[in-house]
């Protein structure tokens with residue numbers, strides 16, 4: 001009753017799963033004429049040893065797949081949500097509806113792209129080798145100046161069967177995660193008049209900033225900074241409603257744990273624009289697993305997030 005969603009001992013199945021995803025992705029790639037460029041709105045998952053995300057016009061992002069179990073697991077997750085999975089998942093057949101009902105909370109999924117080095121319109125992508133990317137809906141596409149936060153959810157960002165080394169490394173990043181059920185791994189806010197803004201007008205906050213928020217008060221200030229001047233009561237209420245819907249899903253969920261997975265929030269930072277409403281989505285599913293009892297840690301993080309945002313909006317109205 002515990003372990004990855006995808007059958008990790010069946011190599012043939014894994015190959016089929018990846019090949020099907022590549023066939024699906026090829027359909028998308030055949031419809032686009034523009035090239036691949038670095039995705040400039042990535043706030044989390046940034047490390048010197050990781051490949052960067054790419055943008056594919058008009059509306060896609062390409063997320064680099066890891067060359068280990070995480071590749072098959074993330075593709076397998078999207079297959080389940082989109083009801084594309086087949087014989088691998090007899091174990092999960094009773095939870096099919098639970099998975100399908102996640103589809104409104106996660107980015108649309110379009111398969112996998114095999115990208116050759118010479119297809120890239122850029123020299124900014126490291127490594128000489130070809131690579132595989134998962135093709136997702138670009139959640140920032142409807143915004144002129146997308147303000148974005150990536151909040152890693154749960155009381156721990158390692159799976160229960162992780163090595164001692166991995167457990168120590170992850171637990172040491174942000175000890176407060178056990179209390180808050182979340183950690184901020186990156187954010188950016190559009191505010192060209194801020195002294196800390198880059199040339200692009202955004203103030204960027206790194207994972208190191210997120211790890212420095214060692215009190216509830218500092219964490220709340222960080223969310224206040226994310227909301228900035230643009231986030232009014234109405235847009236925060238909208239975010240809270242979306243968080244409530246995700247919470248309702250997690251209250252029904254008795255079967256799955258979401259480790260090292262995030263909530264991503266996007267809102268319009270351009271004051272001159274008629275703004276699209278904010279969106280709240282779940283992202284990053286390479287460590288979703290079967291787990292009796294569901295995910296209390298994720299629920300704690302949802303409560304912390306909702307409570308802090310609620311407090312911020314109440315305080316701004318006083």
Ligand SMILES: Nc1ncnc2c1ncn2[C@@H]1O[C@H](COP(=O)(O)OP(=O)(O)OP(=O)(O)O)[C@@H](O)[C@H]1O
Nearest residue numbers: 041042043044045107136137138139140150283284
């Ligand atoms: N569908 C999407 N649309 C737009 N931006 C996205 C999308 N998915 C992810 N991102 C951006 O990419 C960042 C990293 O995403 P994600 O967590 O899935 O990558 P990762 O490589 O698995 O990261 P990590 O190393 O933290 O596990 C997010 O913080 C967000 O800025």
Ligand SMILES: O=P(O)(O)O[C@@H]1[C@H](O)[C@H](O)[C@@H](OP(=O)(O)O)[C@H](OP(=O)(O)O)[C@H]1O
Nearest residue numbers: 045046047070157173185207259260286287
């Ligand atoms: O969950 P996974 O797939 O094991 O991946 C890790 C996880 O995404 C962490 O968020 C990330 O740390 P940061 O958020 O701190 O960057 C870490 O990077 P690291 O190996 O560079 O520490 C990754 O290895």
